[in-house]
Amino acid sequence: MSPSQDNLTASVSQEVALALVDITVAFPSRSGPGQYYTAVQGATLRVARGEFLSVVGPTGCGKSTLLNVAAGLLAPTGGYVEVFGERLQGINRKAGYMFQADALMPWRSALENVAAGLIFRGVPKPQALERAAEWLRRVGLAGHGHSFPHQLSGGMRKRTALAQMLILDPDILLMDEPFSALDVQTRQLMENELLELWSADRKSVVFITHDLEEAIALSDRVVVLSAGPGAHPIGEYPIDLPRPRDVAEIRLSPHFVDLHGRIWHTMKAEVLKGYAQTMEG
Known part of the structure; x- marks a missing residue:
C-alpha cells in the first residue's frame, strides 16, 4: 500500500456507518400478472464513518434504487440494511437525502x-x-x-x-446525481463547495453519479455496478488522491488519468450493455 493510501485509510473510521447486505429488489413487471423485474440482486455495500463513496454504473442499473433502500424509502425484496450496526426499520433517520430534481x-x-x-x-x-x-x-x-x-x-x-x-x-448524506442538470462550470463550483463542507465534519456520503470523472474527483472509493437486470457491484476502487482537492485541477493529474482508465475498463462493457437494453426497449 502506498503512503497516500495509508493516509486515506487513517482518515476514514473503520466503523461501518451504513451497510446494505445482500440486497435484492424486484418490481412487478408489465409482462403480466406474477411477473417481476429484478432491478438489483445480491448487492452488498458498506460505507465507513466519514467515508465519501461514489456509485457509478450504466443508466437504469439500479443506483437510485439502492439509494432509496438506504434511505428506508423502499423495502428490499431480500437482504437488509444496517445503520451504525442497527437493523433499519422504516425511514433512515440518520440520513439526509438530496434528490436529482x-x-x-x-x-x-x-x-x-x-x-x-x-x-x-x-x-x-x-x-x-x-x-x-x-x-x-x-x-x-x-x-x-x-x-x-x-x-x-x-x-x-x-x-x-x-x-x-x-x-x-444527518450522519449520512445520500445524494442522487445532485449536480447533473448544471452546466460544467457551475457543477465544478458545487463539487468544490460540497467537498469543503464535507471536510469540516466528515459525514458518511453515498453519492450516485453517471459521471466517472465526478466520482473520482470527489471520492475516497468508487463502486461500479453492473448493468441490470440483477445489478450488483462488480468492482471497487480506492481513490488515493491527496486532499484537499480542487475538482478541476485534480483531473489533470497523471494518477487521476490512470484511475479513470482502470475504472472505465471495468465499466465500459456494462455501459454498452445498458445502452443496448435501452435501444431494445
Whole structure:
C-alpha cells in the first residue's frame, strides 16, 4: 500500500456507518400478472464513518434504487440494511437525502425552505430561521434568503437544497446525481463547495453519479455496478488522491488519468450493455 493510501485509510473510521447486505429488489413487471423485474440482486455495500463513496454504473442499473433502500424509502425484496450496526426499520433517520430534481417548496423563500426541516422537528421558528440564515451564508447565499426558488439560478437552488439537507446535521448524506442538470462550470463550483463542507465534519456520503470523472474527483472509493437486470457491484476502487482537492485541477493529474482508465475498463462493457437494453426497449 502506498503512503497516500495509508493516509486515506487513517482518515476514514473503520466503523461501518451504513451497510446494505445482500440486497435484492424486484418490481412487478408489465409482462403480466406474477411477473417481476429484478432491478438489483445480491448487492452488498458498506460505507465507513466519514467515508465519501461514489456509485457509478450504466443508466437504469439500479443506483437510485439502492439509494432509496438506504434511505428506508423502499423495502428490499431480500437482504437488509444496517445503520451504525442497527437493523433499519422504516425511514433512515440518520440520513439526509438530496434528490436529482429540485425538492424545494416553490411557495417558500430560500430561507423558509432551509428552515422547514427544523420547524417540522419542533425547533421554534425564530431559532430555525436564524440557523437557516447561517447555513445560507455557509453555502454562499447570504442576501438571497427572501428569494423564491423560481428567482434563483440552478446553481443557487442546488446550494439551497444542500443547506436544507445539512442544517438537520444527518450522519449520512445520500445524494442522487445532485449536480447533473448544471452546466460544467457551475457543477465544478458545487463539487468544490460540497467537498469543503464535507471536510469540516466528515459525514458518511453515498453519492450516485453517471459521471466517472465526478466520482473520482470527489471520492475516497468508487463502486461500479453492473448493468441490470440483477445489478450488483462488480468492482471497487480506492481513490488515493491527496486532499484537499480542487475538482478541476485534480483531473489533470497523471494518477487521476490512470484511475479513470482502470475504472472505465471495468465499466465500459456494462455501459454498452445498458445502452443496448435501452435501444431494445
